Amino acid sequence: MRITDVRAAHPEAPDCPRDWRSWLGQIAVVVETDTGLTGLGVGGGGPAGVHVVRTVLRETLIGRDAADVESLWDEMYRATLPFGRKGLAIMALSGVDLALWDLRGKAEGKPVVELLGGAAGEPIPVYSTLFCDDVESALASGYDAVKLHFDTLDARARPAGIVERLERARRVLGPERALMVDAFMQWDVATTLEIADGLASLDVAWIEEPLPPDDVAGYETLRDRCALPIAGGEHEYTAAAFEEIAARRLHTVLQPDVCWCGGLTELVKIYRIAARAGLRVCPHRGAEPWALHAIAALDPEPLAESGRPWLTWVRGQPAVEAGR
16 A cells, blocks of 8 residues: 555635634645545644645655554654654644554554554543633533633733632532643743642642743642642643653643644554553543544543534645645
């Protein structure tokens, strides 16, 4: 099964969520083979990511055996290494890797979860990420856990406000359901510690990304002083980076995004890293199909983050179908 073409497109469909067209930069990737099988993946990097796929990654893959997914990942990484150890190039590579895994499953006639040693059809718990305080609606929609997202609130000026909102969420949820908080890299160490102290009685499962990912010293302080678990990794790239995070125990919960971190090949490695270190993995946007296979097959505590109605933009993209 030889690769005959690799194509990519940035979404233009009007029903695509606005942030996927802009800063999230999602791209659709198609890998075609001489057997007629086609693999579909989703990566990142926007129009620049499309360029990386259409040039460097395409040139690396044409004529290669599509079944050798892990070796192809290594070759794509080496080809982009001078300009892409983190960020855009790895996000683009992720989409190609996911398309190759899609091809592997189609070639073997199995869902990817079975390739990973799991079974299809098992239910997976999902938590709802809320950008508001409407916990009641989340419960009415069937979610048993929620995460409140606070990226637009000036937490440094109003930490008590965050505590009050989470107290209300806990009252609505009751004592049994999980409650998390996402700071989206907007806090500092002092703010995080103050808020964590205020949340001590609320049984909060984790505080997500309170600091920028490169603030290693800050995360070390939180590791040593914060009473609540710290989650992160949404904006980190490759298993090598998560190996360092695990070794220094900067996070209790690892949250790689399979469409950005290097694809399923890297997510499998990250699960192995977490297992060795005794850490939990809870993939970013895990309820979207790309990570669900790994969650179902590899996760001893499966929990997926709520996704979005996003997939419709993949079909009908002229750049994907016409091969521009």
